[in-house]
Amino acid sequence: AQSVTQPDIHITVSEGASLELRCNYSYGATPYLFWYVQSPGQGLQLLLKYFSGDTLVQGIKGFEAEFKRSQSSFNLRKPSVHWSDAAEYFCAVDAAGNKLTFGGGTRVLVKP
Amino acid sequence: GAGVSQSPRYKVAKRGQDVALRCDPISGHVSLFWYQQALGQGPEFLTYFQNEAQLDKSGLPSDRFFAERPEGSVSTLKIQRTQQEDSAVYLCASSPDRVFGEQYFGPGTRLTVT
Numbered sequence: 001a002q003s004v005t006q007p008d009i010h011i012t013v014s015e016g017a018s019l020e021l022r023c024n025y026s027y028g029a030t031p032y033l034f035w036y037v038q039s040p041g042q043g044l045q046l047l048l049k050y051f052s053g054d055t056l057v058q059g060i061k062g063f064e065a066e067f068k069r070s071q072s073s074f075n076l077r078k079p080s081v082h083w084s085d086a087a088e089y090f091c092a093v094d095a096a097g098n099k100l101t102f103g104g105g106t107r108v109l110v111k112p
Numbered sequence: 113g114a115g116v117s118q119s120p121r122y123k124v125a126k127r128g129q130d131v132a133l134r135c136d137p138i139s140g141h142v143s144l145f146w147y148q149q150a151l152g153q154g155p156e157f158l159t160y161f162q163n164e165a166q167l168d169k170s171g172l173p174s175d176r177f178f179a180e181r182p183e184g185s186v187s188t189l190k191i192q193r194t195q196q197e198d199s200a201v202y203l204c205a206s207s208p209d210r211v212f213g214e215q216y217f218g219p220g221t222r223l224t225v226t
Contacts (some may be wrong), residue, residue, distance in 0.1 A: 032212050043203065043217035051212070090154050097211030098168055099145065102154030
């Protein structure tokens, strides 16, 4: 079955430290890949997306993600986190062109 | 410009009541999506419209759930005879593209069934 896995439910990181969130997908072909962020009471905001081409994609708020076909992964990174990055992050894939399948999310806590 | 809006933002319903959730997509967006997000989980796809045509309703959990977009803009998700398991946040998203487009999400409607 097609699926998206985010292995880490919670991650705690100190302000200024680097962050990496993992995402693995299980699909027959390379789907379109997305990372969204959700702050409390807010809708989902798109951080970045991968459709094709360069496997390292840059997004908003200083985030980047790397697509690795051999590992079926699309991990999200940020070199230095800010307190405002505390939120829930969702990896999502679109394999059929008409709906997103989301992972379970990773909640990021930022320590001062 | 205005984003996707949803109303009401919060809804409390007694078990067995019918509810209607509204989504106003970004003007001109062709595609509209509904997702259900249970507490502590990622959103799950419910249904998809392209203009007024409902092209995919495979995610609707039961025949108590019904969605419409009669004029290709505003959409309503209706849940009949609500059950406790229907408690969730219902997210609406719209996209300017017919396929593989970026989806813009609304703030959601939090439904609590008591």
